[in-house]
Amino acid sequence: MNYKHVILLFSILILSACKKQDVYLNKIEGRQINISDSLKIDQNIEDFVKPYRKRVNADLDSVLAYAVDTYSKNDGDYNTxxxxxxxxxxxxxxxxxxxxxxxxxxxxxxxxxxxxRSIISKGDITTRTAYEVMPFDNSAVVVKLKGTQVKELVEYLAKGKRAHPISRLNIVLDADGNLKSATLDGTPLDFSKTYNVATNDYLYNGGDRMDFFKTNDSLYVLDYKVRNVLIDYFSKIDTLNPVIDNRFIKLKK
Incomplete structure (x- = not known):
């Protein structure tokens, strides 16, 4: 073998060695790290976060109003x-x-x-209260519903017999749980009309199987988170004293 052949063979060996090798993932391992007081604090991170945490807590704990009692979503059958x-x-x-x-x-x-998602406890109502009651970033929207869809909405509430929050709408079930009446400001709903219904974007997208929101004439996005609705509402009242009323009831006889 002469030197030209040696050089050629050497070059082939180098090129073969430099060829990109395929790499395949064949194993994944993980372990659970429990978050507890036993974890060592990184003081540098703690010092960096501390002033921000202090400011956030000060904002969240600012008092907005006062609740005269403790209120829970479980304090009523048809409305709370x-x-x-x-x-x-x-x-x-x-x-x-x-x-x-x-x-x-x-x-x-x-x-x-x-x-x-939370009760409102008797005493001071703070910004934190609004975050606890409404931790999700759901926004208020207004949907223009045809009468046929409003009829489905009313039937959904009557069938579900659950205390879904409603305002300005009055629903009465008879003693057997069947729909007796559905009125708006004392006037029976007209299922040939179109109504502007305020809800949140989660329900508009079919949450809780409220499919009647999916087929609608118009959607108006208010760019107003329901949590911020609560904060603004609490900020303008002095005392919170809501009651269970007759907006959604079932007759005993």
Whole structure:
């Protein structure tokens, strides 16, 4: 073998060695790290975060109003004090925005019972209270529903027999649990009309199987988180004292 052949063979060996090798993942391992006081604190991180934490806690603990009692979403069968307050707050805070943009008004409000994630305890109401009651970033929207869809909405509530928060809408079930009446400001709903219904974007997208929101004429996004609705509502009242009323009831006889 002469030197040319040696050089050629050497070059082939180098090129073969430099060829990219395929790499395959064949194993994944993980372990659980329990978060507890036993974990060692990184003091540098703690010193960096401390002033921000202090500012956030100060904002969250700022007092907005006072609750005369403790309110839970489980304190009523068909409507609850906290649910009534929430639905009324959405109407009161959202209606002026909707009217200024469209010249129309909100006819009624429907939210979901499961969206209320905490009680409101007797005593000071803070910004933190609003975050505890409504920790999700759901936003208020107004949906223009045809009468056929409103009929489905009412039938959904009557069948579900659950304290979904409503405002300005009155539903009465007979002693057997069948729908007896559905009125708006004392006037029976007209299922040939179109109604502006305020809700949240979670329900608009079919949450809690409220599919009647999916087929609608128009959607108005208010860019107003329900949590901020609560904060603004709490900020303008002095005392919170909601009650269970007759907006959704079942007759005994």
């Amino acid at each position: 004090a906290i649910g009534n307050m929430l639905a009324d707050a959405v109407y009161e805070q959202s209606n002026p925005i909707f009217k200024s943009r469209t010249g129309e008004t909100i006819d009624f409000v429907l939210l979901n019972h499961g969206g209320i």
